[in-house]
């Protein structure tokens with residue numbers, strides 16, 4: 001039995017997940033919640049090692065199945081080591097990307113079977129699903145420009161069509177899982193987006 005609240009942030013590259021995650025964490029901590037902020041891939045020592053392989057632009061020959069299994073392996077470790085224990089302690093767990101990113105990137109982006117991805121994800125996470133998923137909606141090209149202003153990782157280096165399929169995929173997932181999804185317009189200043197997220201959260205809590 002998990003007593004905590006599990007919230008995930010999803011969206012295309014550069015839509016503002018990491019920025020909004022830290023603003024949201026601050027807000028919830030001020031409200032007195034015990035908050036844990038984490039991200040994928042990574043979130044554990046083993047996961048961070050896997051993250052390096054996944055995002056390394058030199059990993060060019062990586063098969064899509066290998067890619068899927070590495071993301072999923074990182075997630076399995078993340079759930080068992082961090083997410084499940086934190087939820088059991090009653091924390092609010094804020095996670096930057098989760099299963100939906102695998103469905104959007106490896107499913108809609110790479111073209112792998114969604115049902116297979118769902119099966120392997122459910123197995124890897126012992127069926128621990130978010131109570132609330134906030135999809136930050138931001139124009140694909142603008143986000144990519146923001147994200148790659150310094151240096152593009154292996155996934156960011158994919159062509160714009162790939163990133164468009166990912167964006168469409170997230171919107172489809174939001175309809176498929178409408179009971180836990182909230183789409184938030186991520187255009188505007190960081191403060192404006194934060195206010196929109198707070199509104200969604202106040203209704204949810």
Ligand SMILES: Nc1ncnc2c1ncn2[C@@H]1O[C@H](COP(=O)(O)OP(=O)(O)O)[C@@H](O)[C@H]1O
Nearest residue numbers: 013014015016017018019020146147188189190
């Ligand atoms: N509302 C915003 N307006 C302008 N720049 C932003 C906004 N939100 C985030 N950024 C900037 O855009 C870049 C990508 O944001 P980030 O939060 O890292 O996105 P993500 O984690 O979704 O890839 C960062 O340099 C960040 O400072």
Ligand SMILES: [Mg+2]
Nearest residue numbers: 017018019096
């Ligand atoms: Mg980020």
